[in-house]
Amino acid sequence: MEFAESDRKEKEETRDKKLPELPKAEKGKVVMRFAPNPNGPPTLGSARGMVVNDEYVKMYDGKLIIRFDDTDPRTKRPLLEAYNWYIEDAEWLGVKPHEVVYASERIPIYYEYCKKLLEMGKAYPCFCSKEEFKKYRDAGVECPHRNTPAEEALEVWEKMLSGEYKEGEVVIRVKTDMKHKDPAIRDWVAFRIIEADHPLVGDAYIVYPTLDFESAIEDHLLGITHIIRGKDLIDSERRQRYIYDYFGWEYPVTKHWGRVKIHEFGKLSTSEIRKRIEKGEFEGWDDPALPTIRAFRRRGFKAEAIRDFLLSLGVGENDVAVSLKNLYAENRKLVDREASRYFFVWDAVSVEIEGLPEVKKVSVPRKPDGSEFRELTGSSDILLSGDDWERFEEEDVIRLKDFCTVRVKDKEGKKLEFLDWEMLPEVKKGRNIVHWLSWEDAIVCVVLGDKPRLKWGGFVEKNAVSDAGNVVQFERFAFCRIEYADEERLRAVYTHP
RNA sequence: GCUCCGGUGGUGUAGCCCGGCCAAUCAUACGGGACUCUCGAUCCCGUGACCCGGGUUCAAAUCCCGGCCGGAGCACCA
Known part of the structure; x- marks a missing residue:
């Protein structure tokens, strides 16, 4: 109880420091907006808009509005499903809009202001x-x-x-x-x-109306006090100020950030993603190789990790080129403790252990802190990962993790020789401790990778079925989210190393 | 070309508005050690930056000027 209390306090303290102060911001009076055009699902880039605006609103006890700037049905045609994708993903990211506005439904309002401008000359x-x-x-x-x-x-x-x-x-x-x-x-x-x-x-x-007009009118009508958006919209402000002057309105405080380029994805626009999906290069908007929020959700990322990652980019006007490794590090911190551990054998090679005294049930930690265990069958016909098997040379002493110690007897004939139940000093630390799987525990497993069409095929232990839907760690492979599992097969999505 | 903006360790960021407390924050990366029957995690320890040149000042990452480099906008797109 006490721990939770102080933990929360600490969190709140760091939250205040996540972003620099906003100029002219008064607690309780800040109104901000996130204004996407829903022509595809939110990506990491749009998520930055949601998260940063939301974070500031939380910092100042303000109000956040999501406004769909969807006033071009041709060049930047909105996607009907995408409206809700934005709402859903926002919610998932912990962004709670106080109001949702659809520009296309308020067009008559813009007409009125246009008329006034016309009258005013x-x-x-x-x-x-x-x-x-x-x-x-x-x-x-x-x-x-x-x-x-x-x-x-x-x-x-x-x-x-x-x-x-x-x-x-x-x-x-x-x-x-x-x-x-x-x-x-x-x-x-x-x-x-x-x-x-x-x-x-x-x-x-x-x-x-064009974006410049619609947005100018709405920002005033909605009482927006601060605008944070990409620097591609910097000229918008200069254009819109004319309207504000004509009507005698006060322009919100603005801040613009530079472009984000993620090393792993390069530059990917929503319209380009759409094209490549149509060409079949990606399976859909949630393809794990895509930088959409839906893809990250599918891969099992925590919203908090994405938020922190995005917030760490700050709000500077210079462009940033950042690696996803930072996101991985954030996520790993959150996921590592609770993720169950399983053996996943990819590019499997079937080998035989000669001289195994008996088939032995072994109990292996499921959680890294040893709070839960799982059971594996140690039998003489086992599977090893192709990568490991390639590496071994005859006479190498290797440790089948938590099972037994063996010697590589015949590489060609795929034979191992039983040496001992216990760990032996000849096992080179780290390098020759490998995971394994007996046939009776194995079910077919495929892991969808984070690059287009990248996949790993192999076998995973049956125990993993109970973790369907969760992020687990396939030992010596990576964190993955199990997205489908039955008694015979399992499909997982690569999260990160 | 025209207009505007930016340049802090490998990467991202804080500080810059209101010069000194900055031999510069935090994270990540990297190196070393401890622990561990995962190449993961954890715990220590360490490496590493104010674009360049002038100027103002007792004092500049912070202010001024010039240069170099990078970016954005210049659509009946958002």
């Missing part, structure tokens, strides 16, 4: 083609449509909404400054016509 309908406008923008010259009178602009707007224009014919631009030193800021698009069904709202609208 701060936005205008533009009939330039993309290419034409680019010329004006690069030259820093106003386009001919910029000074459309408000009444006329509103008329065009109404016609846009009622479907009198085709896709590509006209857009609404927000007036900024055509001479702004950064061309990226000059009169940006707020609304465009997209003649495509939206997975969530169907064909209810043909005029969609």
Whole structure:
């Protein structure tokens, strides 16, 4: 009891130190948001957004909103199932949103603000083609449509909404400054016509706001005080500030982080993953070789490990290239103590022990602290891992862990010779203590690897069946999560070494 | 090209705003030792960094200037 008490206290203390302070943050008044476009399941990258925002909200007793920025049914088309994947994975990560907002369901609200801007003469309908406008923008010259009178602009707007224009014919631009030193800021698009069904709202609208517009309005309406997002959105702020100025709103405090590159995955965008799944390179969104949260869940990672790993990346604006080894280390700390140990023999080689006095039942620790045991049958026909067998030379003395000590008698004929039940000093420490499995205890086992199409086949002891669903350690192999098991076969997913 | 941003041990990070307590934090990695019938875990001990050059100052990782290197944006994508 006392232990738990102090343990919790310690945890809370370290939690406060996990991230640097947020500027202008007042306890109880912080409102933050995580705004994904659900065009696939959350990946490690999106999880960083959830976790960091959530962590700050917890630090300041604030409020977290998940907002789906799903206003492009074509180029970044949302995936209907993905909405819930975000909610599920967020929950799994210990991220509890106080509110969930779907931008596509609030489009009429954005229309109202657009209308106001049009009335104020701060936005205008533009009939330039993309290419034409680019010329004006690069030259820093106003386009001919910029000074459309408000009444006329509103008329065009109404016609846009009622479907009198085709896709590509006209857009609404927000007036900024055509001479702004950064061309990226000059009169940006707020609304465009997209003649495509939206997975969530169907064909209810043909005029969609861009992210910059929708997000600007929502952040104000939702009372967001602090925004933390990727640095690819840095220009967004500069664009959106014009709207905030026109309406007299105050822009939230922002912080931007750099790109994360995981050594083991390289750069993998959601759309690229989707393509490769379609090509059959990955089995699905939860393929263990993928950096999706669903894959990590399948592999048996603890949410806490993922959180800590993500938090350890900090919120700096420089790019980070980090190895998954850090995540593995976090996870191992959490999993090691409770994981059952089993013998998994991969690339199995069948060998015979000559001179075994008797078939012996041996009791082996199931938990590393010796609190539980499992039973194995020590018989003369056993399986050894191919890797081990290759390595041995004739006359080597090896220890079959917790069973007996043998000598390699005939490598070709796959014969061992019984020497002793006890450990002998000739066994080289560490190196020649190996795991084994008798035929009567073995069931077929396959382990799905963390690289595309990587698999290990072999046999595992039957005892492991009782740990279906759990993360276990296959001794001298790796931690794995057993995802399926019956009396004859078992399938596991590689977690980490 | 134009605009903006960043550069702390092998990797990631804290500190930088408000110069001294920083011979620089924490984690991971690596090396050594102890323990262990797993090449795992645990416990000790250790290695290792302020991009470069100027300037300001009694004092700079922290402020200023220049250079070099890296990144982001410049879409009717998010």
